[in-house]
Amino acid sequence: MCGIWASVGLPATRAAIAAVAHRGPDGEGWHEHDTAAGLLALGHRRLAIVDLSADGAQPMSRTEPRLSVVYNGEIYNHPELRAELESLGHSFRTRSDTEVLLSAYAQWGESCLDRFNGMFAFVLWDQAANRLFAARDRFGVKPLYFWRGPGGAVAFASEIKQFTAVPGFVATLDPNTATDFLTWGVFDHSAETLFADVRQIRGGECASLSLEPGATPAIRRWYALPACGSRPLPPDIAIARFAELMSDSVNLRLRADVPVGSCLSGGLDSSAIVCLAARSLGSPLTTVSARYDGEAVDEGRFIDVVNAAVPAHPIAVHPDGADLAALLDRLVFHQDGPFASTSVFAQWRVFEAARAAGVPVMLDGQGADEQLAGYHPAFTAYHAGLLRQGRLGTLAAELAAQRRRHGTPAAWQAAVLLRAALPEAGRLALRRLRRTGRSPWLRPETARGRHQPLPATADLERLIESQMNETSLPMLLHYEDRNSMAHGIETRLPFLDYRLVELSVGLGGQHKIVGGETKWLLRRAMDGILPNLIRDRQDKIGFATPEKSWLAGPARTLVNEMVAEAARRFPTLFVPSALQQLTDDMMTGRRPFDFTLWRVISFAAWGKVFRVSL
Structure with a gap:
């Protein structure tokens, strides 16, 4: 894992790579070259995980063809690709996956991306073609941004804060992206960012930039998920295939020349990873968990069950509200933006503890809930689909199972199905009606x-x-990357092996919810591997924190300060009186507490730290 920088037409700004020294504590590299489009600079900060020697340093180059690259990530199948490339006549001087990337591009061109199983963001200088080629992995695990600077200059970076080190960069708010975050809590959902002049290359996209004066990046999609539901399978075959791929995915992500550990929340996803990894390692696996003694969100009982079931070296952290208030500026600095809930702070503490324990690679469970219908809204979507398909017998059975397992009121289920029965035009009209006046505190x-x-x-x-x-x-990938890299930690996500994702998504709704159980496919694939108490859990509440008690207690002063900061810094975005009313209503219980208030707090802190203007 690393931090990268590439710029064309800008003055030498080595500060742009120094700004992400946290991403690569093991070394720095910088190359400069003159081109027709101006000065080309390639910068790199290294976190050494594979081939710890100086041979793996970047920027890395080869002479035939003439290529140079700065690269962030891991290609997990690099040993297999190396063997294939050697059979085609390539030779290697290092054990690094960076050199495999260069040789793969030399052999297959842009189509090399299809062969990579991993997470990556890189910028490659192809001297013969007189261009830069930049690419991001299928799902966007590793970040990649670009900025159009003055005079047609272009820069690529791992983190937005790197652009702030360049003379001429102005931190200006994109009000539409800000509104999406403040209203809906979404972030990184489009190419636009909260910074008006910065765009991201999204997961599964690549870009080509000719090194001619005035050229602009040409962005295209190199990867797309299969159509959801396009690859159905019988349940026994789907379970066996999922179990096989899940095990292989974990094993691939254990490849490293440094210690590997795992995050453990006590839920199904992280517990499955821990149990599979421990079986493969044959030695104690370091696990790091967040605990909240005496709080309803504490998952200690389940964490202890998993740690007792495998050879483990457990570590627990105890985030608290006072620390949150003290660390908020650091958090938004490393995140390059606000964040939707205080669970990001808890995750920060987990990675901080992993680094302190000397474990620079951590497995984690991101991606399981999305592909396996793990979030509660999946029930509504599944039931609505059954109704529209006329599968009334299955629908009745699933509704009864949901009531039995989760205590869902029948009246609530009926209201949902009535909405689902409306024609599309009626549903849209109802949504518009419900949306009216949703955020009176925004102008x-x-x-x-x-x-x-x-x-x-x-x-x-x-x-x-x-x-x-x-x-x-x-x-979630944005949060994970910034939190882990703030501590020089590489996180690896077994559920985002593209083979596993394509299997799950290709199945569509099939085998996702069965008998009122979400993630049915994963539960069945983990039979005999997970403790039954974990496999059969229906009460997991996500990676949660006692946010309400924190904001009402040790962080109460922070609430007042940041609400005032939001109104002062962005007067054309917020309605101060309505924003204060929102705050008072939530803090006194007149309005049910939700994540809205925290979004305002973290947004204000981000604006202050980066001196953002509108």
Whole structure:
């Protein structure tokens, strides 16, 4: 894992790579070259995970053809690709996957991307073609941004803060992206960012930039998920295939020349990873968990069950509200933006503890909920789809199972199905009616937004596609990358092996919810591997924190300060009186507590730290 920089037509700004020294504590590299488009600079900060020697340093080059690259990530199948390339006549001087990437591009060109099983963001200088080629992995695990600077200059970076080190960069708010975050809590759902002049290359996209004066990046999609539901399988075959791929995915992500550990929340996803990894390692696996003694969200009982079931070296951290208030500026600095809930702070503490324990690679469970219908709205989507398909017998059985397992009121189920029975035009009209006046604390003339959330009664297939590509996964990957890299930690995500994702998404709604159980496919694939108490859990509440008690207690002063900061810094975005009313109502219980208030707090802190203007 690393931090990268590439710029054309800008002055030498080595500060742009120094700004992400946290991403690569093991070394720095910098090359400069003159081109027709101006000075080309390639910068790299290294976190050494594979081939720890100086041979793996970047920028890395080869002479035939003449290529140079700065690269962030891991190609997990690099030993197999190396062997294939050697059979085609390539030779290697290092054990690094970076050299495999260079040789793969030399052999197969841009189509090399299809052969990589991993997470990556890189910028490659192809001297013969006189261009830069930049690419991001299928799901956007590793970040990649670009900025059009003065005079036609272009820069690529791992983190947005790197652009702030360049003379001429101005931190200006994109009000539409801000509105999407403040209203809906979505982030990284489009190419636009909160910084008006910065764009991201999204997961599964690549870009080509000719090194001629005035050229602009040409962006295209190199990867797309299979159509949801396009590859159905019988249940026994689906379970066996999922179990096989899940085990192989974990094993691939254990490849490293440094210690590997795992995050453990006590839920199904992280517990499955821990149990599979421990079986493969044959030695104690370091696990790191967040605990909240005496709070309803504490998962200690389940964490202890998993740690007792495998050879483990457990570590627990105890995040608290006072620390949150003290660390908020650091958190938004490393995140390059606000964040939707305080669970990001808890995750920060987990990775901080992993680094302190000397474990620079951590496995984690991101991606499972999105592809396997793990979030509660999946029930509504599944039931609505069954109704529209006329599968009334299955629908009745699933509704009864949901009531039995989860205590869902029958009246609530009936209301959902009535909405689902409406024609599309009726559902849209109902959504518009419910949306009216949703955020009176935002000025409508400024806060328009771009995001159009799916209706609650969308089919499950549409929900899965949205969560994978737009709403949930891109945002969580952003948080994960910044939190881990702030501590020089590489996180690896077995559920985002593209083979596993393509299997799950290809199945569509099939085998996702069965008998009122979400993630049915994973539960069955983990029979005999997971402790039954974990496999059969129906009460997992996500990676949650006692946010309400924190904000009402040790962080109460922070609430007042940041609400005032939001109104002062962005007067054309917020309505101060309505924003204060929102705050008072939530803090006194007149309005049910939700994540809205925290979004305002973290947004204000981000604006202050980066000196953002509108």
